[in-house]
Amino acid sequence: MAEKSVHAFVQSAPSGKEELGKVEVAPEVIEVIAGIATNEVEGVASTRGNFASGVAERFGKKVHSKGVKATITDEGEIIIDVFCSVKFGYSIPKVAKDIQAAIRQAIYNMTSIETSEVNVHIVAIQFENSAAEE
Numbered sequence: 001m002a003e004k005s006v007h008a009f010v011q012s013a014p015s016g017k018e019e020l021g022k023v024e025v026a027p028e029v030i031e032v033i034a035g036i037a038t039n040e041v042e043g044v045a046s047t048r049g050n051f052a053s054g055v056a057e058r059f060g061k062k063v064h065s066k067g068v069k070a071t072i073t074d075e076g077e078i079i080i081d082v083f084c085s086v087k088f089g090y091s092i093p094k095v096a097k098d099i100q101a102a103i104r105q106a107i108y109n110m111t112s113i114e115t116s117e118v119n120v121h122i123v124a125i126q127f128e129n130s131a132a133e134e
Helices: 027-039 051-058 092-111
Strands: 009-011 023-025 044-047 068-072 078-087 117-126
Touching: 023 027, 027 044, 027 068, 027 078, 027 092, 044 117, 078 092, 092 117
Parallel strands: 078 117
Antiparallel strands: 009 023, 044 078, 068 078
16 A cells, blocks of 8 residues: 655744744645635535545534645645535626635635635536425
């Protein structure tokens, strides 16, 4: 079995504090931050998950990183990919730009890490349930 190498995002230390050590942020943490920021944007219906996250949610566990993938390039740049569905009636370009801005701001505020790319993939449009209207 091949061993998976784990990359961590290394934060720069504040000036004068380098002797204390370094701070590494796991990609999973970045994914959770991006997932929460995505779900707070108006017009986002849900994020796309996989089979494992669907099973976990059935058992009552909230999966915040569902539909988000964070990768680090060889140059140290951070790329975020978000897969989500938009509610019917909302402007897709506006929602996508709002998602990008929310993710960039949330990651920077919580970790002081700049993202090089935030790619938003709209995979579906969520229509209102007709049974809920009756």
